[in-house]
Amino acid sequence: MKPINPKEKLLRFxxxxxxxxxxxxxxxxxxxxxxxxxxxxxxxxxxxxxFQVLKGTLYMRFRDRTETVREGELIVVPKGVEHCPETRGGEEVHLLLFEPLTTAHTGNVQSERTQTHYPEI
Amino acid sequence: MKPINPKEKLLRFxxxxxxxxxxxxxxxxxxxxxxxxxxxxxxxxxxxxxFQVLKGTLYMRFRDRTETVREGELIVVPKGVEHCPETRGGEEVHLLLFEPLTTAHTGNVQSERTQTHYPEI
Known part of the structure; x- marks a missing residue:
């Protein structure tokens, strides 16, 4: 029940x-x-x-189009919808995500990038 | 699956x-x-x-203390914990809340301020 400062947390990694x-x-x-x-x-x-964009611009690619999500904006990706987040021009984008505790990092895909544990910070 | 701009939505009410x-x-x-x-x-x-503070400073009162939640910060109020949000000095504060669909506006208390329907904007 303490305030959480995402900007301060982002400095930690x-x-x-x-x-x-x-x-x-x-x-x-x-x-x-x-x-x-x-x-x-x-x-x-x-x-x-x-996905909530805290800094920068996120491009959320869907199979039929790409949505541009700017700083301060949100986008909800519904269950079952294929998506591929990306940034452009080498920009580092900071994101806050809300999702069920059961959500797997790379969903239905296993990859060397798949993360199985989310450290608490 | 479109981007949502909270700042633009806040202009609507x-x-x-x-x-x-x-x-x-x-x-x-x-x-x-x-x-x-x-x-x-x-x-x-x-x-x-x-609660996520989009603008201003929120004071979240608990029975034993008050937490100051500044712009950009979050606070989670766990189930069962009495709380009373307030602002100070007449400031208007803008909030984004994330909670179950089943959450009642004023929880266990009925008041003329109780809202039973959340319009979609």
């Missing part, structure tokens, strides 16, 4: 696409990430996923 | 302590509010509630 948990709310979790470049195509069979 | 829904994520909802002054003491028996 520098690796990309590696999620950290900063809070839980019922069966959901709040995660932080620094991302740059292109992630990988995946979907989550059962979980919606919310 | 001006009343205080009246929540608007801007998204759902699984069984959770994302709400916006403009608040000023003191709300009322209440608790939610089953639901945790996350």
């Amino acid at each position: 520098s690796d990309h696409w590696h999620l950290r948990r900063i809070a839980t709310v019922n069966q959901m979790q709040v995660l932080l990430a620094k991302v740059s470049g292109t992630f990988l195509w995946h979907a989550h069979a059962e979980e919606d996923e919310l | 001006s009343d205080h302590w009246h929540l608007r829904r801007i998204a759902t994520v699984n069984q959770m909802q994302v709400l916006l509010a403009k608040v000023s002054g003191t709300f009322l003491w209440h608790a939610h028996a089953e639901e945790d509630e996350l």
Whole structure:
């Protein structure tokens, strides 16, 4: 029940696409990430996923189009929808994610980038 | 699956302590509010509630202390914990809330301020 400062938490790590948990709310979790470049195509069979852009511009690629999500904006990716987050021009983008505790990092895809544990910071 | 801009949504209403829904994520909802002054003491028996301060400073009163939540910060109020949000000096504070769809506005308390429906904007 203490205030949580995402900007201060973001100073604690520098690796990309590696999620950290900063809070839980019922069966959901709040995660932080620094991302740059292109992630990988995946979907989550059962979980919606919310992305909030804290810094920079996120490009959320869907199979039929790309949505531009600017600083301060949110986007919800519904369950089952293939998506591939990316940034452009080498920009490092800071994200806050809200999603169920059960959500797998790369959804239906296994990759060497798949993260199985989200450290709490 | 379109980007949602909370700042733009906040321009669409001006009343205080009246929540608007801007998204759902699984069984959770994302709400916006403009608040000023003191709300009322209440608790939610089953639901945790996350507050993110988009503008201004929120004072989250608990029975034994008050937490100061500054712009950009979050606070999670766990289920069952009595709380009373307030602002000081007449400041209007803008909040984003993340909570279960089942969460009642004033929790265990009924009041003329209790809101039973959250309009989608």
